[in-house]
Amino acid sequence: MIIVCQKCRTRFHLDDDATDKSSFVARCTVCGHLFSAYKPNRVQEITFLDLEKTRRDDASDHVMTISNRKGGVAKTTTCLNLGVSLALHNKKVLLVDFDAQANLTLSLGQKKLPTFYDAQKAIGKPLDDFIIATQYPNLWLLPSGRNMVLLNKLYFGAQHFEYMLKDRLRSIKDQFDFILIDTPPSIEFYTLNALTASNRVLIPCQCDYLSTHGVDQVMRLISLIRKNSNPLIQSRILFTMMDRASRSSRLILSKIKDLYQGQTFNTVIEMDGALKDAQILSMPAIHYSRKSVAGTQYIELAKEIISNLDDSVPSVP
Template sequence: MATVFAIANQKGGVGKSTTAVNLSACIAEQGYSVLVIDIDPQGNATSGLGVEKDKMQNSIYQVMLGECSISDCILHLRYKKHEDMKTFDLVPSDVNLSAVEVELVNQEDKEYLLKKRLEPIKDKYDYIIIDCPPSLNLLTINALTTADSVLIPIQCEFYALEGLAQLLYTIQLVHERLNSRLFVEGVIFTMYDSHTKLSRQVVDDVKENLNQYIFKTVIPRNVRLAEAPSYGLPVNIYDKKSEGAKSYKKLAKEIIKRRKALWQPGEA
């Protein structure tokens, strides 16, 4: 049975899709089968993984409306020089998804639609990573009811904690009312600049104010990491020697080790 992560933060521009793309690719590179589900209407994870949104037959939009099965929507990702990468798949998104909340307004149990659609294929993967939209809407709630835990990217900028309390409150409500197994896996610092006092101060402030697990790996500001999406490649394939690639590889290993420690304490 897959471990399902929702990558969520209602604040935009925090590296959410960047983390979804690169973390999933680095976990797949470790030999695990991975499915990325892009549930953000902007479709940044979709394009960041090299999929042209205007050429798709089906997307998560059709899946949510029940117009196709999730199996009909899965794209198998393959990259040159990484043909040996174990199963690395994507359920893509496009702008049509922005209308789904209105179209599902009278749907019963609409908070559980993604969970139900995912059930038939859940056993085929080791990890499923859901890229959420930058808002606390029905799509994000669906991701949270489906997930085992939440990864929260936080940008090392002045307004890092803005809106975070509301996100944590929403996660707590979902845990209490919709998904009792949901918890916060941890906080990931992104866009870290070791040369600035501000980045160091943000890290200290978050550690002081959040009673959550904080990953030791921090993701730096990195030119190659910023360039990779324009080529439709995860950074570990675009430039495996870059600091961005090294950081996401390190984060992938930390998360895998943490999961083993959580569920198999004697084996981590």
């Protein structure tokens, strides 16, 4: 390991085994300064169920990641409400909360449950043991929680780390008609894993200027994933929190439709206060109020997705 004196900036090479401690106090032999030094984290080796099979397998069409590099664009809201809507269409749906913030898990009124991290640590146990039935028919959840941050800390940079989720989902994916994966705004461990496991990406885009940048960044990441690990991946943009009265919202919507022709959903989700009220009660919009505008639009979106499942829509390279 390399440690650097914080006063004179001299670099010292130390044997990795010089100490067991993750942090320690060192004295600089050049200027005599005492300073705190930290042992760099070692990337841990990942235990895969069957890495070679996982790498050879095509990702499945019914596995969909919800991703945008911007926060607050309705990724989690879409995952929950689309999941519930697909379930209302008699589809068996698994929601995977792959964001350490665990907002999706909380939105279903769940907390402090074993997570994917716990499943990964107990590799001998089937993933089924970590999936819980929600209070809604046809809807299951693989929960997240605070220890999910450790996945990034321990494994980011490990060899083939991006296959970890796909490897674990292999054993259960055929039990469900849809698997929706909620992701954080950052790329790193979680989004790369989700995109490697999915053939479909839904990109929620709020009709404002900054969200369009988030869309652009995900599109570029998707084309990298297509080249490296998942050649079949396809993406579509979903307009969310649309304010039809706002001229700039309408303008941005039509610009993005022009830019990504054929890659946007017909269904548009409008701004709807009922969604926020429903969230306070940890409820999906449509169960909170049958009249919820956004709730009804998510039902329409589910219909569109079911009928388009066999479509093959190319993404922007």
